[in-house]
Amino acid sequence: xxxxxxxLNGVRKSFGKRVVLDDIDxxxxxxxxxxxxxxxxxxxxxxxxxxxxxxxxQSGSLQVDGVSLALADxxxxxxxxxxxxxxxxxxxxxSIADNIAYGLNARGDARAHREHQVREAIGWAGVGHLLQVRxxxxxxxxxxxxxxxxxxxxxxxxxxLDEPTANLDAEGRHQVVxxxxxxxxxxxxxxxxxxxxxxxxxxxxxxxxxxxGKLR
Amino acid sequence: xxxxxxxxxxxxxxxxxxxxxWHIIWxxxxxxxxxxxxITPPAVALGFVIARAAFPGRRAIVVLVQALLSFPTVVVGLxxxxxxxxxxxxxxxxxxxxxxxxxxxxxxxAFPVMVVFTLAxxxxxxxxxxxxxxxxxxxxxxxxxxTLVEVRFGIMAAVFNGFGRVISEVGAxxxxxxxxxxxxxxxxxxxxxxxxxxxxxxxxxxxxxxITLALAINAALSVLQGEGGLx
Numbered sequence: 398x399x400x401x402x403x404x405l406n407g408v409r410k411s412f413g414k415r416v417v418l419d420d421i422d423x424x425x426x427x428x429x430x431x432x433x434x435x436x437x438x439x440x441x442x443x444x445x446x447x448x449x450x451x452x453x454x455q456s457g458s459l460q461v462d463g464v465s466l467a468l469a470d471x472x473x474x475x476x477x478x479x480x481x482x483x484x485x486x487x488x489x490x491x492s493i494a495d496n497i498a499y500g501l502n503a504r505g506d507a508r509a510h511r512e513h514q515v516r517e518a519i520g521w522a523g524v525g526h527l528l529q530v531r532x533x534x535x536x537x538x539x540x541x542x543x544x545x546x547x548x549x550x551x552x553x554x555x556x557x558l559d560e561p562t563a564n565l566d567a568e569g570r571h572q573v574v575x576x577x578x579x580x581x582x583x584x585x586x587x588x589x590x591x592x593x594x595x596x597x598x599x600x601x602x603x604x605x606x607x608x609x610g611k612l613r
Numbered sequence: 614x615x616x617x618x619x620x621x622x623x624x625x626x627x628x629x630x631x632x633x634x635w636h637i638i639w640x641x642x643x644x645x646x647x648x649x650x651x652i653t654p655p656a657v658a659l660g661f662v663i664a665r666a667a668f669p670g671r672r673a674i675v676v677l678v679q680a681l682l683s684f685p686t687v688v689v690g691l692x693x694x695x696x697x698x699x700x701x702x703x704x705x706x707x708x709x710x711x712x713x714x715x716x717x718x719x720x721x722x723a724f725p726v727m728v729v730f731t732l733a734x735x736x737x738x739x740x741x742x743x744x745x746x747x748x749x750x751x752x753x754x755x756x757x758x759x760t761l762v763e764v765r766f767g768i769m770a771a772v773f774n775g776f777g778r779v780i781s782e783v784g785a786x787x788x789x790x791x792x793x794x795x796x797x798x799x800x801x802x803x804x805x806x807x808x809x810x811x812x813x814x815x816x817x818x819x820x821x822x823x824i825t826l827a828l829a830i831n832a833a834l835s836v837l838q839g840e841g842g843l844x
Contacts, residue, residue: 477750487741
């Protein structure tokens, strides 16, 4: 690990009077793997969603490439560098390949480059045999793998995975854990919110405990 | 009343290629399709915005649009008549008693129907659609478009229902179109006129076309929603 890829500073988030995140500082080392644990409702998902710019915070800033940005001014371009994968990923009602290509299309990548990247991502996630299957017919594990491919294809600086193995059967869980292990070889910083002991125990994983609004 | 003879006469008219009858059918389709094509973008956009955005006055807009649904079409026709009449504020356009006047009336009539259907479709959309698109780097516009594509069967229902509403509309079309033969006479206005004259053949023929269109629209929607229902 070297340097800080992205850092959250002074993040505060509350729902009504309930403070979920209380002045959180979270420096994420480039290429590092982190797992955020905590009780249900402790704010793990909220933390990831704030980091991805999908949820507003009352205060706080995001530091990227030495530049500090107020979270309130989260730029669209950052969403291509910090990608969030939902616990129950939504796959668009189009082909698997088009789902994987979505972010590249949004980024305006050239077609040839896009197709090459998508082919690589399909191979990486091992979903080549699913290309003719409608997304709504995929199992939970298969959807999660397609969603991982869709996120990884963007070569994000930070990949945020929210409970990626929750509610999966043994086979699906095994396949997703294998993919997450493969992410160690990628350059991305990976942050996983979960309770999964297997994920927590993966080699090189740094554990962060979220407890009563504080990271410990 | 003898129904057999006028029905036979109606089918003879239809299948003999009667020029007047087919012009009436063409006027109906032309006015309805152009009106729907023109009003779809703003209606879908407004339906999307009031479904997704929180802003002051949103509730009032929803109530107003829902109220417009039950607005009598003859009142829509009367309002547009006054606007387009020679001494009205838009009289200089000289559109009264033209197909364009009917198109304007149809747009006004279809608008609330399409807004409400779009609103319902977008509100029923999975909230993860917009968020997933944004999370993958899509700007607000692209993410909004993606959401509309994901609820495309609901949007189609909006379009088809808007079309269904105007293709059978008679009150406003008579007022602003004048029911002029060869120019603004369309299927519903022709049926009203022919029936008042006791001439049932053309009315039955046009009624048959209207019912066929209604069935075709509903069948198409059902097939398309069947595809969408597979999600």
